[in-house]
Amino acid sequence: MNQLLLLQGSSEELRAFPHITELGTIKNTCVNLNAFPKAAVSGIKLFFVLDGKFQWTLHNKEHTFYPGDVALALPGQEFGSSSGVLEIGSFSFLHIDARLHMDEIFLDKWSSLSENEIAAISKILLLNSPLIITKFNEAGKILKCIQQEIFSQEVGYFARVNNQIDELFIMLTRQLTRQNNPGRDFSKTFMKLEEALRRDLSHQWTVDEMAVLVGLGNTLFNEKVKSYSGFSPLNYLINIRISEAIKLLKKSDASITDIALDTGFYSSQHFSTTFKKFTGSTPGNFRKNNSYIK
Amino acid sequence: MKCIITIELGTNAVRIFAFSLNGTTIGSMKGYYPTFHSQPDYSEQDPEQIFITMLYVLKNLINEYIHPKKYKVTSVCFSSSMHSTLAVDKHGIPLGNAFTWADNRAKKEAKEIKASALEDVMYNSTGMPLHPMSPMLKIAWMKNNDKQKFQQAGKFLSIKSYVIHQLTGEYMIDYSLACASGMLNIHKIAWEPEALAFAGITSDKLPALASVFATAGTLKKDYQNSLGLSADTKILIGSSDGCLATLGAGIWNSDKATITIEDSSAVRVVGKKILHDEKKRVFNYLITEDCFVSGGPSNSGGGTFEWFAKQFGDFTSAYDLNSCMNSLLLEASKVAAGSAGLLFLPYLLGERAPIWNPDARGMYFGINIKHERQHFMRATIEGILYEIYSVGKMINEHRHISALSVNGSFATIPLCAQIIADMFNKTVYVTKNANSVGIGAFLLAATEMGIFKSLDDAAGQTEIAHTYSPTEKHHRVYAGFFEIFESLSHKLGDEFAKISALQ
Numbered sequence: 001m002n003q004l005l006l007l008q009g010s011s012e013e014l015r016a017f018p019h020i021t022e023l024g025t026i027k028n029t030c031v032n033l034n035a036f037p038k039a040a041v042s043g044i045k046l047f048f049v050l051d052g053k054f055q056w057t058l059h060n061k062e063h064t065f066y067p068g069d070v071a072l073a074l075p076g077q078e079f080g081s082s083s084g085v086l087e088i089g090s091f092s093f094l095h096i097d098a099r100l101h102m103d104e105i106f107l108d109k110w111s112s113l114s115e116n117e118i119a120a121i122s123k124i125l126l127l128n129s130p131l132i133i134t135k136f137n138e139a140g141k142i143l144k145c146i147q148q149e150i151f152s153q154e155v156g157y158f159a160r161v162n163n164q165i166d167e168l169f170i171m172l173t174r175q176l177t178r179q180n181n182p183g184r185d186f187s188k189t190f191m192k193l194e195e196a197l198r199r200d201l202s203h204q205w206t207v208d209e210m211a212v213l214v215g216l217g218n219t220l221f222n223e224k225v226k227s228y229s230g231f232s233p234l235n236y237l238i239n240i241r242i243s244e245a246i247k248l249l250k251k252s253d254a255s256i257t258d259i260a261l262d263t264g265f266y267s268s269q270h271f272s273t274t275f276k277k278f279t280g281s282t283p284g285n286f287r288k289n290n291s292y293i294k
Numbered sequence: 295m296k297c298i299i300t301i302e303l304g305t306n307a308v309r310i311f312a313f314s315l316n317g318t319t320i321g322s323m324k325g326y327y328p329t330f331h332s333q334p335d336y337s338e339q340d341p342e343q344i345f346i347t348m349l350y351v352l353k354n355l356i357n358e359y360i361h362p363k364k365y366k367v368t369s370v371c372f373s374s375s376m377h378s379t380l381a382v383d384k385h386g387i388p389l390g391n392a393f394t395w396a397d398n399r400a401k402k403e404a405k406e407i408k409a410s411a412l413e414d415v416m417y418n419s420t421g422m423p424l425h426p427m428s429p430m431l432k433i434a435w436m437k438n439n440d441k442q443k444f445q446q447a448g449k450f451l452s453i454k455s456y457v458i459h460q461l462t463g464e465y466m467i468d469y470s471l472a473c474a475s476g477m478l479n480i481h482k483i484a485w486e487p488e489a490l491a492f493a494g495i496t497s498d499k500l501p502a503l504a505s506v507f508a509t510a511g512t513l514k515k516d517y518q519n520s521l522g523l524s525a526d527t528k529i530l531i532g533s534s535d536g537c538l539a540t541l542g543a544g545i546w547n548s549d550k551a552t553i554t555i556e557d558s559s560a561v562r563v564v565g566k567k568i569l570h571d572e573k574k575r576v577f578n579y580l581i582t583e584d585c586f587v588s589g590g591p592s593n594s595g596g597g598t599f600e601w602f603a604k605q606f607g608d609f610t611s612a613y614d615l616n617s618c619m620n621s622l623l624l625e626a627s628k629v630a631a632g633s634a635g636l637l638f639l640p641y642l643l644g645e646r647a648p649i650w651n652p653d654a655r656g657m658y659f660g661i662n663i664k665h666e667r668q669h670f671m672r673a674t675i676e677g678i679l680y681e682i683y684s685v686g687k688m689i690n691e692h693r694h695i696s697a698l699s700v701n702g703s704f705a706t707i708p709l710c711a712q713i714i715a716d717m718f719n720k721t722v723y724v725t726k727n728a729n730s731v732g733i734g735a736f737l738l739a740a741t742e743m744g745i746f747k748s749l750d751d752a753a754g755q756t757e758i759a760h761t762y763s764p765t766e767k768h769h770r771v772y773a774g775f776f777e778i779f780e781s782l783s784h785k786l787g788d789e790f791a792k793i794s795a796l797q
Contacts, residue, residue: 185604194328229326243343250387278349280520
């Protein structure tokens with residue numbers, strides 16, 4: 001097994017980058033048993049296949065990876081070969097320190113992505129998980145660039161390496177949204193958005209997040225949603241929220257505060273005013289007139 | 295100043311219009327709601343979301359166009375797509391989603407009737423061809439497959455009946471929409487006992503029958519307040535989208551027919567008599583005691599062309615689907631009539647009228663080495679329209695059609711309107727206002743108010759924007775190819791059944 005491997009703690013080159021725990025390229029020339037078992041990942045691990053063919057499992061999904069394909073394992077996800085075998089071929093990888101908390105990925109200060117951007121990227125990555133991105137050579141180029149910068153240590157290499165990691169996240173996210181939205185069929189795209197909103201109705205969705213989800217810029221996204229649905233994205237979301245709230249008011253004995261939070265209103269007050277604006281009555285009165293739960 | 299609001303509960307969206315009493319549009323808005331397909335053949339919508347979306351759009355429209363100009367809303371007139379079915383419990387609370395018209399889960403129930411003598415009995419009394427989309431069959435499906443829901447159900451409603459019940463507390467259905475349920479005896483204007491028996495229900499499980507001019511009670515106090523409408527605003531139950539599109543196109547008790555082509559399509563005529571078709575292919579909707587909208591629906595239409603555009607359109611320079619379709623139309627218009635002998639059978643979704651074969655499938659026929667991409671584009675459009683022609687031909691067997699009025703986004707494309715004129719060899723009119731369902735609902739409400747003496751009188755008010763005259767030379771070309779088109783769609787019956795079984 002021929003390899004290039006930098007490990008945090010033992011490789012001098014990584015001292016300036018405490019968030020990079022591993023970086024390297026593995027060239028495997030013969031089949032190795034028990035060399036690549038499945039294991040849970042602690043940070044974020046990215047694999048890019050350069051050569052050969054690998055049968056890997058990511059987060060319970062088995063997939064054959066060919067050159068140009070990327071696997072991105074998120075914190076806590078299992079990754080590796082289910083038989084433990086490492087096949088012949090070569091791949092690059094990058095392991096960075098990151099935490100997952102309340103459906104959001106936390107990167108440390110090295111990243112220059114804004115809080116909103118990270119929130120949007122987290123959302124896309126989690127929604128599309130397990131992350132298997134096929135034919136994405138861009139990732140290979142970025143990994144190569146990171147390796148070269150770290151070895152050559154030319155002026156500005158510190159900033160450049162961190163920028164490249166940010167770049168990697170951005171490009172992966174864009175590729176994912178592009179893969180999902182061929183663009184020719186907005187009704188399909190809208191259905192996908194609608195499903196995502198329903199799946200996570202209690203989340204405080206922002207227009208940015210929704211736009212990123214379908215792979216469109218903000219302005220175009222607003223325009224398309226408005227012309228397709230007749231509503232702005234946030235107003236469309238309110239339709240879903242009120243409709244779901246009505247069902248809960250009629251059919252369950254959950255408290256109005258619980259219903260408000262479950263359907264994504266940030267308080268029972270906010271729920272109450274919005275609900276009244278639509279229906280002319282408060283949720284409490286609506287329930288009195290429409291529910292028959294004893 | 296007084297005004298009338300029309301609300302169309304369509305397949306994918308609610309469209310609301312405000313009209314002044316002379317028929318000019320004051321404003322319009324739409325709101326989308328989703329359709330869920332959890333399994334093949336299933337097509338469902340959330341009644342609460344439809345209601346809330348309707349309410350939201352209505353409120354926005356009133357706040358933007360009505361209140362600032364101090365209009366007084368005299369009536370709100372409803373229309374909706376047909377064949378939707380929603381079970382509600384005894385308190386009127388929905389038991390799950392509504393099944394839309396496109397829901398085909400009751401296939402088995404349809405086959406059961408078709409194999410029995412009941413089919414003739416049903417067609418004779420209801421005037422409706424049998425199809426899985428019929429609410430009668432959907433209710434029977436619940437009886438057979440979702441017993442709990444069936445037993446809990448206090449009523450079986452259409453989406454329109456549910457929305458009106460939310461607004462006023464009344465359970466009502468107009469004659470024309472009741473016809474669409476497949477359970478109305480159109481001779482007696484009462485629920486047909488044989489149909490109820492097949493569905494496994496009694497008439498108290500259905501909303502009350504009422505004329506299309508009926509008022510459905512008074513708007514609830516809360517909605518009067520939130521919308522700013524007074525208690526004397528009439529809530530008119532109105533009719534179905536298809537019937538009102540016909541009225542809005544100006545076709546009423548004449549020898550003209552309307553052709554509506556949106557995603558799917560229909561050819562309709564209006565008259566004082568029921569069209570009784572020996573082969574049970576023609577539908578009849580009762581509007582008033584002596585007025586029937588009759589015709590045939592087709593599953594193909596703009597949706598079929600959209601399919602073609604998505605698969606084979608050029609998206610390298612197109613901004614979106616619409617611009618891609620426009621460039622396809624432009625290319626197709628440069629090909630001579632008849633697509634150099636390339637034929638297309640548009641049965642991507644099976645077919646209703648005139649062949650009534652859910653197993654029918656699409657096909658390109660007659661391909662030779664000289665055919666190019668643009669021939670396929672034009673052949674696709676022509677195939678959709680040959681099918682419309684064959685529906686028209688079926689109706690013409692019963693009632694002579696002298697001219698046509700076309701509406702709907704696909705039929706009003708100039709290229710399509712011209713091809714229709716050529717195929718039928720008849721003059722084609724396009725009315726000024728593209729929104730014929732909204733206009734139809736307005737005309738109905740205005741007639742109810744006494745502005746027009748009758749629906750006939752009202753229909754005469756529609757203005758014509760374009761006229762297309764047939765070209766004799768093209769008609770001969772199309773007539774030659776149509777013969778092949780028609781015989782293919784009949785001859786391939788066995789193969790359709792086999793291929794659909796394998797799919």
